[in-house]
Amino acid sequence: MAASAGVGRMKLGSQGLEVSRQGLGCMGMSAFYGPPKPDADMIALIHHAVNSGVTFLDTSDLYGPYTNEILLGKALQGGVRDKVELASKFAFYLEDGKREIRGDPAYVRSACQASLQRLGVDCIDLYYQHRIDSRVPIEVTIGALKELVEDGKIKYIGLSEASASTIRRAHAVHPITAVQLEWSLWSRDVEEEIIPTCRELGIGIVAYSPLGRGFFSSGTKLIENAPEQDSRKSYFPRFQPENLAQNAVIFERVNDMAKRKGCTSSQLALAWVHHQGSDVCPIPGTTKIENLKQNIGALSVKLTPEEMAELESYASVDVVKGDRYPEQVATWKNSDTPPLSSWKGE
Structure with missing residues (x-):
């Protein structure tokens, strides 16, 4: 296994936010990938991450819903808050078992206030719009977030799963610090237009699911060993039986290369x-300290341009079977919003 040479720091975006070079996605501790894990274990994991230099913590009001923010709130007590960069998200309005995406100003304000209370903090460092409300001009939503910055309730604004045009329009209202997007060896659709747009505008890029929702850590065993409540078993197309057998070949090739490199498959995919x-x-x-240590170790794995190209050939578009999400799920592909001139709301 590759040894860790320290996590290090990086500037995220152009507005002054500095974070650890690798963050910690906290979703799976509370939601979607099986039953919630014990609070005490997850708090210990978060503290271990922070003490190891992984200080950029990512949550959302959707995770649970709400319980992941409450968990983070507990973990941030006792002086931990001052050591971390805290990111959360809003957009999913939940009522009577129904879920809708909202970006109207009233909801932006109420969602932020609720997250502040659950997290037990006065200010969220990076606050993302989790998904884009295609009914509300992005300028209106960003205008409401800009007011939260002015009120000291958030420091920086982010977008998640936003198209290039939406990012441009948002950035014209208030600087966007980061765009969160799915980016991994087998999810590369963002490279054509979204990544270049972020770089042109000086916006940081936060890659979620960089291990393909855990696929690059254990391949098909991930699904074989997953509890029934794990959404990967029933929800995500790439993990369904009709696609998994072909995708398993991708994992085997990555795993073989990892053995040659003297690291794990997950470290190799993350290093990419x-x-x-x-x-x-x-x-x-992750929900395991051992996996956290492995992920940190990925920072020490060095790849040549030839090795990068070899890895990419294993998971080219024509090889990967199945979409990132089921059809009609909100992603950057359906994130365009009406023109500002059409807005008749508050």
């Missing part, structure tokens, strides 16, 4: 993301 540039911060999630 780290090698995308100094403006990219991956936020792999």
Whole structure:
């Protein structure tokens, strides 16, 4: 296993935010990937991450819902808050079992206030719009977030799963510090337009699911060993039986290369993301300290341009079977919003 040479720090975006070069995605501690894990274990994991230099913590009001922010709130007590860069998200309005995406100003304000209370903090360092409300002009949503910055409730504004045009329009209202997007060996659709747009505008890039939702850590065993409640078993197309057998070949090739490199498959896949540039911060999630240590070790794995190309050939678009999400799920592909002139709301 590759040894760790320290996590290090990086500038995220152009407005002054500095974070650890690798973050910690906290979603799986509370939601979507099986039953919630014990609070005490997850708090110990978070503290271990922070003490190891992984100080960029990522959550959302959707995770649980709400319980992941409450967990983070507990973990931040006792002086931990001052050591971390805290990111959370809003957009999913939940009522009577239904879920809708909202970006109207009233909801932006109420969601932020609720997150501040659950997290037990006065200010969120980076606050993302988790998904784009295609009914509300992005200028209106960003205007509300700008007011939260002015009120001292958030420091920096982010977007998640936003198209290039949406990012441009948002950035014209208030500087966007980071765009969170799915980027991994087998999810590369963002490279064509979104990544270049972020770089042109000086926006930091936060890569979620950099290990392909855990696929590059254990391949098909991930699904074989997952509890029934794990959404990967039933929800994500790439993990369904009709796609998994072909995708398993990708993992085997990555795993073989990892053995040659003297690292794990997950370290190799994560190192590929780290090698995308100094403006990219991956936020792999985990619920185990051993996996956290492995992820940190990925920072020490060095890849040549030839090795990068070899890895990419294993997971080219024509090889990967299945989409990132089921059809009609909100992603950057359907994140365009109406023109500001159409807005008749508050």
